[in-house]
Amino acid sequence: MKLAHAIIVFRKELTDALRDRRNVFAVLIFPVVVFPLLSVGFGEVAESSVKKLRTQKASLMLIGAEHAPGLAEKLRTHEGFEVIPYSPDYARQIGDKKLRVALEIPSDFERQVKGEAGGEALPSLRIYYYSAEPRSEAAARRLEEVLRDYRDMIVEQRVTARGLPAALLHPVEARAQNVASAEKVGGLKLAGMLPYFIILLTLTGAVNVATDLTAGEKERGTLETILSTAVGRSELVLGKFLLVLLSSLVTSALALASFSFTMQFAKSYTQEMTRGHAYSISLTAVAAVFLLVLPLAVFFAGVMLSLALFARSFKEAQGYVGPVILLSILPAAMALMPGVEFSAKLALLPVVNVSLLAREIFTGSFPWGLIGLVFGVNCVYAAAALFVAVRQFHREEVLFRA
C-alpha cells in the first residue's frame, strides 16, 4: 500500500465533494447557521414558557370561603392567585383547564381551629387539581405553600397565647451552602448537552459522505471504473475513509464554533442554562475532548463506510445507516441523564464512554488516567472498524452484489 496513492484518491474525492458549490453550501448551512439558531431560539421560548408558568396568576375557586374568612382573605390578596366566584361544576372546569385549582373548606373550619379541636375533629382542607397538567400542578403546589405558612402562623399564635416564646418552635436553623465552584455548577447543564451534540454531529457529518462514496458510486455505476485503475483496494478505502473522517470532524468543529458564538448573543438563555454562574470552556478541555472524539470519528467513518458499501443503492444504504444513527443517539444522550456518572466499567462501552467522560471534562475535571483509558479503548474500536472496512472492499461479492 502506497500512501501517495491513498492521498491521490483523497484529493480526487475532496475535489469531487467541493465541486458542487450549492451542495457544499447546503451541507454547511445546517450546522453553522440553522442548528445554533434553532437550539438557542428554542431555549429562549422554552425558558419564557417556564417563566410564565411560574409568574402567571392561577385561577382558584374557594368552596365554602365563608367558613374561613381569614384564610380566604389571605388567598384573595395573594399575588399568585386569582380567586373566581364559586360554581358547583368546579371538577369539570378543572378538567377543562378553565380552572386550575379549587380549595374546599369544611363548615366550622375557623371555629374548630380557634377552639383547638384535635384528633377526630381535626378540620380537613381539600385541594382539587388536575394531576400531570403542569399549570394545575404548579397552582396546587403554590396553594400548599400558602397553607403551610397559614399553619405555622396559627401554631405560633397558639404558643405565644400561652405566654411562651415563639423561638420554642424553631430549635434548629438549617443552612444549605453550595461549595461547588461556580464553573462546575454553571457547566452542569451545558456540559451534558455539548457531548451529545458533538457526538451526533460527528456521526451525521460522516453519514452522507460515506453513503455517497460507496453506495452512490455503485448506483452511478462508477465503482467499476475506479477499481480498474492502478490504485490498490486498500489505498482506495483509505482515501475514501480520510474524506469521510474530514467531513465528520469539520462538521462537528464548525457546529461547536458557531454554537459557542451564538451563546455569546443569547445572554438570557445562557444565564438560565448556567444558573447565572460564570462558565467558560478552557482550552485544555477542548483539547481533551478532541482527543476523545478523534478515535470516535475514525470509528464512525469506518462503520459507515463498511455498512454503506454493503448496500447496492442509496435507498438501501439509508435503510442500514438509519438504525445505526438511532443506535448512537441513545448512548450519546447518556450525558443528558442526571445522576448517571462515569465509571471504569463504562469505559468499555463505545459511545457512552465519550459522552460521559466529555461531560466530566466540560465541568472542569480532568481524570487523565480515565481519559487515556477511553482513548485507548476507542482506538481499538476504531482500528477494528477500519479493518472491517478494508476487508469489505477486498470482497468481490460485497462490491458486486446482485
Added chain:
Amino acid sequence: MKLRNVGVVYRKELIDQLRDRRTVISMIVIPILLMPLLSIGFVTLAVKLLQRTQQEGYAVMLIGEEHAPTLAERIRATEGIRIVPFAPDYKQQINDKKLRLAIEFPPGFEEEMKSGAGSPPVVKFYHFSGELRSQLALRTVQKVMQDYRKEVVAQRLEARNLSTAILEPFKSEEENVAPPEKVGGAQLGGLIPYFIIILSLTGAMYPAMDLTAGEKERGTIETILASAVRRSELVVGKFLMVLTASVTTTLLSLASFALTIVLTAGAAGSMPGGSGGPGSSKGLVFVISGKALAVVFFMVLPLAVMFAAALLAIALLAKSYKEAQSYISPLMIVVILPAIFSLLPGVELTPKLALVPILNVSLVSKEILSGNYPWGTIVLIFASSCMYAAAALFVAVRTFQNESVLFRT
C-alpha cells in the same frame, strides 16, 4: 387528468418500492423492532446505574459529630446514606463528586436542644448545587432533620405540660379531579403529536427523494416523461405513493412506540428524581381514548399531504440524491421545532397560533388527547391545514411542468 392513469403510476411506484424485499425490511422492520429494543436496553441500563448507587448510598460526611450524637445516630441509621470518616478536604471532595454532602454541627448542639435557652444553633449543609445525587442526599438528610426538629419541639411542649395537639391546627389533602384519560393525555399528550408529526415527515422523506432525484440520478425520468401519461397524472401518482409511505410509517411506528411505552413504563417508573409534583408518586397512568387518537390522526392527515407534496417539489429541484439530501435535512429541523412546542408545559392554543401551520396541529392534538374537543378550532385548523396542503400540491404539480427544473444542468 385521468384518474385511471394516476392509478397506473401509483401501482407502478408501489410495486417498485415493495419489490426489493431487503430494502423493505431495512426501511420498515428494523427501525420498528430496534426502537423498542433500544429504548428498553437504554432505560434499563440507566435505571440499573442509578439503583446501584442508591444501594451503595450517598457518601455523607459529618463534621463535629460529637456535638450532636443523637442526630448523628439518626442520620447514620438512614437508608440511602453512607457515612464516610471526616477529612478536612471535604469541599474539594464534593467538587470531585466523591462526597455528596457534608453536615457541620456547631459545638454545644445537643445541650442547646435540651435546654432551648439560647438562640437556635445553625447546622450547615455543604452540597453541590444542581447536581442530582448531591440534591437527593440533601433532601434525604433534611427530612431526617425535620423529624428530629418536630420531636424536639414536642419534647419542649411536654416539658411545659402543653399538649402537642396544638402543633397541628388542621389537615390538608390533595385530590385529583380530572378523569384518568385526561391525566394520561396530560402526561403523554405532548409526546404523541410530536412523534406523529415527525414520523409523517420522515416516512415521506426517502420515497420523495427516490421518486424524483433518484429517477434523475438513474436517468429514468426522461423515459417516464416520454410515456403516454401526462405530467399532472405522474405527479399525483408519485404523490400518492409518498403519502402512502408516510401514513404507513406513522402507523407502524406508533404501534411500536406504544409497545415500547408499555414495556418500559415499569422500568421508567422506578427512576429517581422524576417530576416530583403532588400525586406523581402514584406512578404513571396511560389511559388514552381511541376516539381522541382517531381525531388526532384525522388532523395530521392534511399535514402529511402537505409534507409529501412539499418534499416532492423540493427533491425534484435536486440533480442527485446527495443534493436532495442536503436540501431536506435542514427542513427536518424546521419541522421539528414547531412540533416540539406541544412538549412545552406552558404553551396553550390561542386563535393566532391556530393559523401557524405545524404548530396548530401540534397544540390542538395535545388538547384533543387530554379530552378537550374545541370543535370550532378543530375545524378551523383542519381547514387551514387543507389549504396549506393544496398549495403545496399545486406547487409540486407546477414544478413538474417546469422543464428547466426537470432537466437542470
